[in-house]
Amino acid sequence: MSGIVIDHNKCIKCLACIKACPFNALSLENDKIEVNAACRLCKVCIGVCPTQAISLQDVIKKVIDKNLYQGILVYVEHTDGNIHPVTYELIGKALELAKKIDQQVYCLFIGENIKEKANVLLEYGVAKVLVYDHLDLRYFRVDNYANVFESAIKKLMPNTVLVGATTTGRSLAPRVAVRFKTGLTADTTILQMRENTDLVQIRPAFGGNIMAQILTTKTRPQFATVRYKVMDAPQKVTNVTGSIEIGVVNESMLKSKIELLEVKRKEATFEISEAEVIVVAGNGVKDEKGLKLVSELAELLDGVVGMTRPMIEKGTGSYLQQIGLSGRSVKPKLIITCGVSGAIQFVAGMDKSDTIIAINSDPNAPIFKTAHYAVVSDLYEVLPLLIKQIKGEIINEL
Amino acid sequence: MKIIVCIKQVPDTQKVKVDDKTGVLIRDGIDTKMNPFDLYALETAMKIKEQINAEITVITMGPPSAKEVIKEAYALGADSGYLLTDRKFAGADVLATSFTLAQGITAIGGYDLIICGKQTTDGDTAQVGPAIAEHLAIPHVSWVVKIKDVCDKSITFMEDMLDDIAIAKMNYPCLITVDKDVFQPRLPSYRLKQQAETKTINILTLEDLAQKDSEHYGLSGSPTQVEKIFEPTSEHEVERFEQDDKNNAKLLYQKLKELKYVKELS
Ligand SMILES: Cc1cc2nc3c(=O)[nH]c(=O)nc-3n(C[C@H](O)[C@H](O)[C@H](O)COP(=O)(O)OP(=O)(O)OC[C@H]3O[C@@H](n4cnc5c(N)ncnc54)[C@H](O)[C@@H]3O)c2cc1C
Numbered sequence: 001m002s003g004i005v006i007d008h009n010k011c012i013k014c015l016a017c018i019k020a021c022p023f024n025a026l027s028l029e030n031d032k033i034e035v036n037a038a039c040r041l042c043k044v045c046i047g048v049c050p051t052q053a054i055s056l057q058d059v060i061k062k063v064i065d066k067n068l069y070q071g072i073l074v075y076v077e078h079t080d081g082n083i084h085p086v087t088y089e090l091i092g093k094a095l096e097l098a099k100k101i102d103q104q105v106y107c108l109f110i111g112e113n114i115k116e117k118a119n120v121l122l123e124y125g126v127a128k129v130l131v132y133d134h135l136d137l138r139y140f141r142v143d144n145y146a147n148v149f150e151s152a153i154k155k156l157m158p159n160t161v162l163v164g165a166t167t168t169g170r171s172l173a174p175r176v177a178v179r180f181k182t183g184l185t186a187d188t189t190i191l192q193m194r195e196n197t198d199l200v201q202i203r204p205a206f207g208g209n210i211m212a213q214i215l216t217t218k219t220r221p222q223f224a225t226v227r228y229k230v231m232d233a234p235q236k237v238t239n240v241t242g243s244i245e246i247g248v249v250n251e252s253m254l255k256s257k258i259e260l261l262e263v264k265r266k267e268a269t270f271e272i273s274e275a276e277v278i279v280v281a282g283n284g285v286k287d288e289k290g291l292k293l294v295s296e297l298a299e300l301l302d303g304v305v306g307m308t309r310p311m312i313e314k315g316t317g318s319y320l321q322q323i324g325l326s327g328r329s330v331k332p333k334l335i336i337t338c339g340v341s342g343a344i345q346f347v348a349g350m351d352k353s354d355t356i357i358a359i360n361s362d363p364n365a366p367i368f369k370t371a372h373y374a375v376v377s378d379l380y381e382v383l384p385l386l387i388k389q390i391k392g393e394i395i396n397e398l
Numbered sequence: 399m400k401i402i403v404c405i406k407q408v409p410d411t412q413k414v415k416v417d418d419k420t421g422v423l424i425r426d427g428i429d430t431k432m433n434p435f436d437l438y439a440l441e442t443a444m445k446i447k448e449q450i451n452a453e454i455t456v457i458t459m460g461p462p463s464a465k466e467v468i469k470e471a472y473a474l475g476a477d478s479g480y481l482l483t484d485r486k487f488a489g490a491d492v493l494a495t496s497f498t499l500a501q502g503i504t505a506i507g508g509y510d511l512i513i514c515g516k517q518t519t520d521g522d523t524a525q526v527g528p529a530i531a532e533h534l535a536i537p538h539v540s541w542v543v544k545i546k547d548v549c550d551k552s553i554t555f556m557e558d559m560l561d562d563i564a565i566a567k568m569n570y571p572c573l574i575t576v577d578k579d580v581f582q583p584r585l586p587s588y589r590l591k592q593q594a595e596t597k598t599i600n601i602l603t604l605e606d607l608a609q610k611d612s613e614h615y616g617l618s619g620s621p622t623q624v625e626k627i628f629e630p631t632s633e634h635e636v637e638r639f640e641q642d643d644k645n646n647a648k649l650l651y652q653k654l655k656e657l658k659y660v661k662e663l664s
Contacts, residue, residue, distance in 0.1 A: 003489045003617040024409070024430070024461060025488065036461035039488035041617055042624050079561040140559050142528070143537050167558045171540035174492065174525040178532040183621035184492055186523035205627065206409075206520060212627050219621040257537040257572070261554070262565040277659065301659050334659055344630065355657060357650070363640065373653060374638045377646045385647030390660050 003057065004035045004045065010053035017045035017054060022206065042212070066159070066197050069220040071127075072098045073158035075149070075173075076109040077166055080138075081117045085233065086164035090226060091124050092234035094162055097193040103159065106130060108152045110145055112138035115244065122242040124234050129242065130156065134249040136256075139263055140168045146175040147253035153180065155247065158221050159197050165225040177223040183216035184223035189230055189348070199224065208325045208345045229273045229331040230352060270304075270320050277303025277334045280323060280350075283310045284339015284360065284379055291316065293383040294338055300390045306330065308346050324349035338379045342367025359383070399510040399550055399570070401443045402503055403456045403476065404530065405436040407467035408520040430463075432470045435515030437583035438576050442513050444475050445581055446548050453477050455506060459487060459498050465599050472594035473586035480506055484603040489617030496529030498615055501607040503534065510570035511553060516541060516577050527575040538573040539566060543580060 011033055018026045018033065025039035046054045072094040077084040087107075094105040104127035109118050111133065118129045132148045149172065153161070163173040165187050177184035189211075190202035198215055199222045205212040216222040272278065279298040285291055298305045307317040309324060323330055325345040335353040339360065340346060347370050350356070358371035361378045368374040375382060388394045410429035443454045456471040458464050459482040468479035482502045490498060503509060512534075514527035524540070531538030544556040546565060554567040558577065568574075604610060612618060639646045654660045 024463070027461065027463070035485055035488050037459055037483050037485070037487035037490070037616070038461045038464075039616075040491075040624060041489040042627050044627070077560065079559075082561075084560065139562075139564070142539065146532075166560050167541045168560050170524045171528050171538070174496075174528040175532040175538075178493060178496065178529045181493065181621065184525060185622060186492075186525050200625075201622075204630070209629075210627050211630050213625045214622050215625050216622050257568060258539060259567045260564055261567060263559070263562050264564070266561055266563050301654075334657065348630075357653070359650075368636060368638070371636060372634070373650070374636050374640075375646050375650055376638065376640045377643045381643035382647045382650065385644060386650055386654075389647065389651040390654070 003041065004039055004043075005055055005057045006033050006035065007053045007055070008032055010051045012051055012053075014050060016048045016050065020044050020048040063218050064220055066220060069157050069159040069197075071104045071106050071156060071158045072160045072162065073106045073108055073153070073156060073221070074126075075161065075163040075169065076107050076121065076129075077164040077169055078109070078111060078114070078117075081111055081114045083117065083120070084164065084166065084228075086166060086226070086228040087121075088124065088233035089228070089231040090162045090164060091121070091126060093191055093226065093231040094160075095125055095234055097160065097191060097199070100193040101159075101195065101197050104128070106156055106158065108132075108149065110137050110148050112136075115246070118244050122240045122244070123236045125237040125242070127242045129244050130247050131244055132247040132249050134254065136254040137249070139260055140172075141256040141258045141260065142168075142171050142175060143258060144254050144256045145172055146179070148247070148249065149176045150179050151253065152247060153221060160193075160199050161221045161223045162191075163223065163225045165227040169225055173223055173225050180219070180221065182219040182221060182223060183214075184225070185214045185216075186225050188224045188226050191224060191226070191231075198222075204325065204348055208348045227329050229329045270318070272304060272306055272321055272323065273328050273330050275304045275330070276332050277301045278306045278323070278330060278332045278336075278353075279303055280306040280308065280335065280337040280340055281311055281316070282308040282337060282340030282346075285311070286339075290339070290380060293379070293387065296387055297336065297383060297390075300387065301334070301336075303332075303334070306335075308340055308343075337367055337371075338383065340367050341365055342370055399446075399450065399452045400508055401446060401452050401454050402506070402509045402512045403436070403439050403443050403454060403471070404499060404512065404514045404527070405440065405456050405458050405467055405471055406433045406518050406520075407431070407458065407460050407464045408433045408518055430466065432467050433515055433518045433520075435517055435519070435578060437474070437515075438578050438580050439513040439515045440471060440474055440476065441581040441583040442545060442574075442576050444584070445545065446511075447475075449548055450550060455480065455509075457482065457499065457502050457506065459483070459490075459495060459502070468599050469594040469597075470586070472597050473591040474584065475587070475590060478598075478600065480600045480602055482602045484615070486604050486612045487616045489620060490615065491620035491622045492523055492525045492529055493621055494615055494617075494619035496526050497533055497609075497619060498607075499526070500530050500533035501609055502602050503530070504608060505602055505606050512536075512571075512573040514573065514575045516575050524575070527573060531573040534571075534573070536571045536573060537568055538575070539568065540575045542574045542576045545580065
């Protein structure tokens with residue numbers, strides 16, 4: 001038996017572990033503390049036990065030869081060959097991770113009539129783009145794509161595979177990872193490479209209240225998905241050295257059981273993550289008047305209005321405007337929050353922004369820890385004055 | 399037809415904090431409830447049942463106390479429920495969890511359609527559904543936003559595909575994960591709630607599954623490990639504007655000018 005083990009001779013049944021366990025995975029059964037199926041091995045219980053009665057019995061498992069797996073593979077997300085920008089962000093991260101272990105970055109590009117478009121990926125310093133081009137791969141169908149993905153992995157034997165945490169990416173990555181009986185970490189926000197080629201994968205857990213650092217030490221490749229607007233896209237390189245390689249598509253890969261009857265382009269929707277300037281209205285914006293101030297400022301700065309979750313729940317805005325863990329991640333050049341407290345779930349969706357200005361009347365508002373500029377003011381006072389200055393209606397009165 | 403809905407019990411409050419001094423997690427109020435996204439999955443099953451003859455089975459993996467979530471499903475209209483619980487399932491990541499659920503689903507007997515919520519509120523991975531389908535070697539489609547048609551052989555639906563919306567059809571057996579726009583979940587019925595108290599909850603342990611080698615389950619079957627957990631920190635310089643509103647507005651204006659977001663007015 002491996003996992004959390006309780007030495008019942010040492011246990012004094014103080015129940016500290018039960019109270020501390022974030023997963024509700026410990027309970028008192030027949031007068032003994034037992035671990036149940038909810039355990040996620042976070043090891044919190046080990047730390048709180050006053051008598052050192054709890055320990056982690058490690059699994060002795062076959063460890064594969066990690067040297068057989070080389071390089072970082074980025075899955076190219078696209079629609080009709082138009083590459084989704086999350087792909088470049090993944091390439092940026094992959095290049096950084098690969099450098100650490102002196103390995104290369106590859107791309108996997110699956111679609112129809114995409115050979116030409118693969119060239120642009122090379123301009124970012126990718127060593128190889130593996131292209132699978134076939135009429136039946138025109139549209140994303142997860143079973144066909146998983147078959148091709150599997151074949152590409154067997155060919156390249158990458159150490160790490162990065163996939164965008166898009167709707168399609170989050171459908172595809174788990175199928176492929178299961179095929180290789182390997183680990184997949186979803187929605188990672190920080191990735192680091194260790195010298196022994198283990199990928200350190202950090203992601204928010206428990207609705208973002210804490211961060212979990214996750215490793216896949218015994219299997220390869222190591223899969224991670226990353227949300228759009230979390231990593232930075234790389235610069236183009238001056239001399240392109242990489243090459244395009246055409247992968248072989250077999251009929252056996254194309255026996256999809258998903259019959260596509262119709263595919264329509266989504267209507268162009270408002271996409272807040274594309275904005276360069278965002279002004280956010282939080283709960284401190286209490287009425288129509290406040291909202292107008294926020295919109296006016298956004299307009300003057302060529303920006304758009306974002307909102308916190310309570311505002312969406314109140315029906316003040318559309319879900320597409322919600323920033324945070326359960327909304328959109330954004331990384332604009334400038335974000336100004338007005339009447340936002342700075343809950344971790346909100347901050348998780350915007351803390352990568354270049355410049356963060358927070359306006360809040362509470363000098364101790366948590367948002368001021370995230371902000372670069374903390375404006376301790378009533379938004380109903382400061383916004384009209386600011387707007388007037390921008391419009392040139394008051395000039396240097398002070 | 400036979401429909402299986404995968405459900406999970408999650409903490410009701412997300413107020414988990416780390417004690418600065420001890421580094422220990424503090425949870426206040428550990429009420430649990432059904433993962434909100436699973437309500438949409440169960441509702442989808444109920445809507446299908448209103449159209450064609452169907453039997454709805456819910457399955458969950460969790461501690462013995464996760465029986466409660468099956469009762470919740472009964473109160474909403476599920477016909478039968480299974481709880482996968484065993485100490486050997488502890489420490490499971492996505493791979494081991496999906497494997498265990500796939501084993502459990504196989505142990506229950508036949509199925510036509512498996513429905514999962516799009517993700518959970520505690521794990522947030524959106525991966526277990528597709529992973530179950532892979533273990534069972536059946537097709538799946540994630541992010542189903544609308545059910546167009548169901549018959550005893552196939553299901554037709556709308557799926558979200560990044561920049562496209564597709565209408566697609568799959569024959570059974572297959573798995574779908576549904577988005578929250580699919581149907582509005584109903585409220586539990588008082589009558590069903592009463593009945594749920596006495597309704598049988600089937601328990602499945604490792605012994606009941608076809609794959610009995612414990613190496614495939616829990617920690618042993620999990621390629622990922624949580625190395626540590628910590629509270630997110632942000633360490634950087636903060637410039638504070640703490641004068642009166644008038645001066646703050648002026649300082650802010652100057653800052654925006656300096657950052658070149660507003661033009662110098664002449
Ligand atoms: C699982 C989970 C996911 C979540 N996901 C998200 C998410 O994606 N996005 C999100 O935003 N939230 C999310 N939340 C909710 C989050 O925890 C907070 O409740 C929310 O972000 C708070 O919004 P707020 O800052 O607008 O409101 P409040 O917390 O109410 O803050 C209002 C702030 O306005 C200030 N204020 C009031 N009046 C004025 C004034 N006149 N001038 C200046 N300042 C003023 C107050 O000092 C206060 O700091 C999530 C929660 C959970 C549990």
